[in-house]
Amino acid sequence: MNPIKNMLVMVELESRRIRHDRTEIYTRAVQPVLWLVIFGPVMGALRAIPTGGIAYTDFITPGVLVQSMSFVSIFFGLTMVWERESGILKKLLVTPAPRYSIVVGRSMSSGVRSVFQALIIIPVALLIGVRIVPNPLYFIGVLAVLFVSSGGFAATSILIASLMKSRERFMGIGQAIIMPLFFASNALYPIEMMPPILKALSSVNPMTYIVDAVRSLLITGDLAQLPLDLAAIAIFDVAMFIIASASFKRIIE
Amino acid sequence: MEGLRLSLGGAAGGAHLKNISCHAFSTLMEFAVDARGIVKVYEKTSRALDGVDLQVRPGKVFALLGPNGSGKTTLMRILTTQLPPTEGHADVMGHDTVRESGAIRGLVGYVPQEMSVWTDLSGYENMLIYAKIYGIPSEARRRLIDDSLEGIGLSDAKDRLVRSYSGGMIRRLEIATALLISPKILFLDEPTIGLDPVARKAVWDKLTSFKKDFGTTVFFNTHYMDEADLYADEIGIISRGRIITTGTVAELKRSVGGEVLVLETESNGVDAATLEMVRGVASVRDVALGESELAVIADDAETALPGVMRILGNSGAMVRKVSMSAPTLDDVFLKYAGTRLESGGRLSDVSRVRKTIRRGG
Numbered sequence: 001m002n003p004i005k006n007m008l009v010m011v012e013l014e015s016r017r018i019r020h021d022r023t024e025i026y027t028r029a030v031q032p033v034l035w036l037v038i039f040g041p042v043m044g045a046l047r048a049i050p051t052g053g054i055a056y057t058d059f060i061t062p063g064v065l066v067q068s069m070s071f072v073s074i075f076f077g078l079t080m081v082w083e084r085e086s087g088i089l090k091k092l093l094v095t096p097a098p099r100y101s102i103v104v105g106r107s108m109s110s111g112v113r114s115v116f117q118a119l120i121i122i123p124v125a126l127l128i129g130v131r132i133v134p135n136p137l138y139f140i141g142v143l144a145v146l147f148v149s150s151g152g153f154a155a156t157s158i159l160i161a162s163l164m165k166s167r168e169r170f171m172g173i174g175q176a177i178i179m180p181l182f183f184a185s186n187a188l189y190p191i192e193m194m195p196p197i198l199k200a201l202s203s204v205n206p207m208t209y210i211v212d213a214v215r216s217l218l219i220t221g222d223l224a225q226l227p228l229d230l231a232a233i234a235i236f237d238v239a240m241f242i243i244a245s246a247s248f249k250r251i252i253e
Numbered sequence: 254m255e256g257l258r259l260s261l262g263g264a265a266g267g268a269h270l271k272n273i274s275c276h277a278f279s280t281l282m283e284f285a286v287d288a289r290g291i292v293k294v295y296e297k298t299s300r301a302l303d304g305v306d307l308q309v310r311p312g313k314v315f316a317l318l319g320p321n322g323s324g325k326t327t328l329m330r331i332l333t334t335q336l337p338p339t340e341g342h343a344d345v346m347g348h349d350t351v352r353e354s355g356a357i358r359g360l361v362g363y364v365p366q367e368m369s370v371w372t373d374l375s376g377y378e379n380m381l382i383y384a385k386i387y388g389i390p391s392e393a394r395r396r397l398i399d400d401s402l403e404g405i406g407l408s409d410a411k412d413r414l415v416r417s418y419s420g421g422m423i424r425r426l427e428i429a430t431a432l433l434i435s436p437k438i439l440f441l442d443e444p445t446i447g448l449d450p451v452a453r454k455a456v457w458d459k460l461t462s463f464k465k466d467f468g469t470t471v472f473f474n475t476h477y478m479d480e481a482d483l484y485a486d487e488i489g490i491i492s493r494g495r496i497i498t499t500g501t502v503a504e505l506k507r508s509v510g511g512e513v514l515v516l517e518t519e520s521n522g523v524d525a526a527t528l529e530m531v532r533g534v535a536s537v538r539d540v541a542l543g544e545s546e547l548a549v550i551a552d553d554a555e556t557a558l559p560g561v562m563r564i565l566g567n568s569g570a571m572v573r574k575v576s577m578s579a580p581t582l583d584d585v586f587l588k589y590a591g592t593r594l595e596s597g598g599r600l601s602d603v604s605r606v607r608k609t610i611r612r613g614g
Contacts, residue, residue, distance in 0.1 A: 002388075009385040016382075017373050020414060087365030091430075094333045094363040094440075095386045096355065252335060253295065 003101035010105035014112040025113065029120045032068040036061060036125055049189050054219060058130045062214035063187025065121055065146065066207060069114040070181070073150040074174045076110035077157020081170055084161075084251055093252060100245040103158060107241065110154035111147035118146050133221040141217040149210045149233050155240035162250040181207045186215075206236040282347045285311040285438050285470040286332060290341035293327050293494075301327040303494035304341070309487070311346075311438075314464060314471040316485035318478065318582065319590075324494040325474040326366060329442050332472070333363050346437050362436030364427045366443045366474075370415050376402065376426050377411040383430045401429040405459050421452025425459060432463055441473040445480065457484055478582040488582070492590035502582070509580040509588050511538050512554035514561065516547045517574040523547055527568040534560035554579070 018025065036057060043049065044056030051059040083089040092102055126132070132139070157174065164170045182188075184198055185207040191199055202208045209232035216222050216229070286309040293302040302324045309315040319325050330336045332345055334354035342349060348356045370379045380398040389397060402411045405425040415423060424444065431439060444460070445453040461484065464471055475481055481488050482502055489499040498505065523542060532540050536552040537560075547565075551557035554577045565572055 005388075006386065009382060012385070013371070013374075013382050016378050017371065020373050020375075085367070087367035087369035088371065090330070090335060090365040090367070091363060091369035092386070093335045094358055094361060095383070096358045096388070097386055098355075 003098065003104060006097045006101040007105040007108050010109040011112055014109040018113065018116055022116075025116050025120065028068065028072060029117060029124075031071075032064045032117075032121050033124050035064045035067070036121070036130075037128060041128075043188075049193065051190065055130070057125075057128065058219050059215075060188055061125045061130050061132075062218055063182075063185070063211050065118050065142075065214055065218075066149070066185075066211045067178070067182050067187060068117050068121060069146045069150050069210075070153045070178050070207065071174075072114045072117055073107075073110040073153035074157045074160075074178055076106075076113065076154045077161045078170060078174070080106060080158050080251065081161045081164070089251070099248055100241070103155065103245045103248050104151070104241050107154035107158060107244070108147075108151040111150035114146050114150040115143050118143060130219075132218050135221070138217045138221065142214055145210065145213045145217065145230075145233065148237060149206070152206060152233070152237040152240045155237070155244040158251070159240065159244045159247055162244070162247040181205055184208075185211055187211050206232065209233055209236075282311060284308045284344070285313075286315070286343070286345055286472060288328070288332070288341070288343040291328065291331060291338045291343055292340035293324075293331060293336065294339045301494055302331075302338070305491075305494070305496050307489055307496050307499070309470065309472060311470050312468050313486040314484055315473070316481035316488045317472070317474045317491055318476065318481045318488055318586070319474075319491035320476055323491045325476075325491055326442055327494075328491070329440055329472070329474055333361055333440050334358055359434075360437040362431030362434065362439040362469075364424075364431050364439075364441045364444060366446060368423060369427055370423060370430070372416040373414060375412050375414055376407055376418070376422075379415060379426060380430055380433065384433055387434050389433065397433065401433060404463075405429045406455075419452070421448050421455060424448060424452070424456050428456065428459060435467060436469060438470040438472065441471065443474055443476070445475075445477070453480070460484075478586075482582055490586060490589055492586075497589040498585075505582065505585045506580045507552060509584045511550050511552045512577065512579045514549040514551060514554045514558060515576045515578070516549070516561070516565065516572050517545060518547055518565070519545070519571040519573070523565070523568065523570050527564060527570065530564045530568075531561055534564070537561070 040057030040060050043060075047056075049056060049059075080089070083092075093099070097105075122132070156177070160173055160177070161170060164173060184201045185205050186202065187207065191202050191208070194202060209229040212225055213229035213233065216224075216226050286307060288305055288307040291302050291305040291307075292300070294300050305324070305328055307317075307328075317325050317328065327336070331338050331350060332343055334345075334350050334357050337351050342351065344350070345357050346360050348354075348360075350357060370376075371382075374382070377398060380401065381394070384394050384398060399408070399411075402408050405428065407422060407426060407429070410418065410422060415426065418426065428441075428444070431441075439460075441460075445456050448456065457480075460471065463469065473485075485502065487499060487501055488505060490497045490505075498508075500508070528540055528542060528547075531537065531547070531549060534551075534557050536557050537549055538552065539550040541548040541550075549557060549561055558575070558577070562572065562575075
């Protein structure tokens with residue numbers, strides 16, 4: 001079976017699930033909205049962070065979007081754990097779909113949730129006065145970047161799920177991964193402000209590149225770094241797909 | 254003349270060759286499932302399967318009967334290509350489960366023990382997603398799904414979320430999904446676990462009619478003896494990772510030692526000569542005299558009864574009551590595995606039912 005087609009089926013599956021039940025999308029939107037509505041204006045009022053002439057809330061909007069995307073995707077791996085405990089994964093393994101396409105397909109389908117999430121957060125950002133680049137192509141680009149990066153994080157979570165054997169352990173690990181990545185990125189402050197060690201860390205942090213891509217498309221409109229960002233995202237995705245597929249057999253047993 | 258004969262010979266030779274290849278194919282497919290020396294060790298220590306040899310002929314309904322933890326599920330997961338065996342090898346429909354797993358996956362329908370549908374989708378959507386994964390062309394899809402849903406009696410519920418289904422409806426939906434591709438062989442892991450008797454019967458009615466229409470081989474795991482007894486052509490008994498015995502239900506029961514007739518008589522009404530005559534009745538194997546009862550062990554108690562009654566009547570012994578007991582699969586299990594199957598099953602059954610409910614809810 002064609003893996004692309006399989007991926008599309010998984011995306012369709014996720015869209016249908018969201019259509020029936022959107023509660024999770026709304027509840028998960030609470031946290032990012034708080035970052036935008038409270039943290040942004042309060043920190044911005046201090047004028048302590050040099051953002052290159054952008055309002056602080058505008059500066060962190062991409063970071064908040066990416067953080068929410070990564071939470072959605074990481075916890076998507078939890079679905080995989082649930083599917084292992086139920087019979088769904090077993091059943092999928094006995095379909096003609098190749099195993100790696102199950103991993104890649106399930107990972108990419110988390111992008112559906114991430115994009116829906118972004119479509120809730122962005123209007124809130126607009127409401128509180130964040131100015132975005134008024135170009136529909138750029139906007140589509142933002143959603144595409146979020147969708148594609150989501151796959152990498154979801155694959156990461158499948159990898160974690162294959163190492164963890166229980167849901168409870170998994171919850172803790174999910175938090176423990178996202179928050180450090182978030183703080184070691186340019187989501188809340190420019191990289192130039194960071195101490196050297198953090199600077200080095202942030203340069204190998206996929207979140208830095210994703211935030212940068214979203215920021216250039218959504219806020220600044222300056223696409224000079226975009227090719228580099230996209231290349232980094234592609235490497236992150238492919239690497240995680242390969243590692244997750246390789247460790248997938250641990251989930252099965 | 255010579256040339257003609259040669260060419261005739263050639264044609265005959267060709268036909269012969271064709272026969273051979275046909276024959277080769279049929280020997281290849283002599284068994285729908287052919288497992289040899291399967292060993293499965295989990296995490297280097299726990300030996301789930303300990304040298305399983307098992308052959309199932311095509312077109313049969315085969316039940317693998319054993320208590321929980323005996324290795325049934327592991328064996329099924331190996332046969333359905335989910336897990337590689339640690340040792341040994343298995344062919345399913347003539348394909349090796351490791352080297353030709355892709356070919357097998359296109360031929361098998363599989364219903365795992367746990368719930369395998371998405372509860373936050375409708376019944377129809379579940380079928381649709383699996384139909385797409387199986388690559389059923391879009392023109393055929395809608396009708397095929399509608400027909401399958403009709404066939405299992407879920408047409409009215411097809412647009413409801415599966416979350417609102419009963420356990421029996423979920424199982425039927427799962428079976429319909431497994432049947433979408435008209436599989437050559439159907440693997441069912443505890444197909445009716447946690448279902449009430451009515452739902453169990455409904456599930457088996459659908460399976461039986463499908464089997465009749467398509468001649469599909471059915472391989473199911475169960476720890477319900479009555480289920481194996483009622484629906485299986487052949488039974489394999491598994492205990493602690495080994496297949497202990499296989500055969501038809503009748504063969505297995507016979508191997509336990511036949512059926513038992515117990516005749517309550519007036520005390521001392523039966524003398525030694527009568528006893529010898531009873532022993533001579535067709536199909537009677539053994540006779541034992543108690544204080545006020547006579548036990549007759551026979552291959553077929555129903556056939557033996559009239560003869561036994563006549564002899565006792567002639568000898569003047571008064572028979573007050575006759576009871577007949579056939580050996581159950583539990584007796585079979587006891588004989589081969591050294592433990593009872595029934596007692597072990599019940600408690601874990603309850604917890605499993607609870608699990609199913611929790612997952613469904």
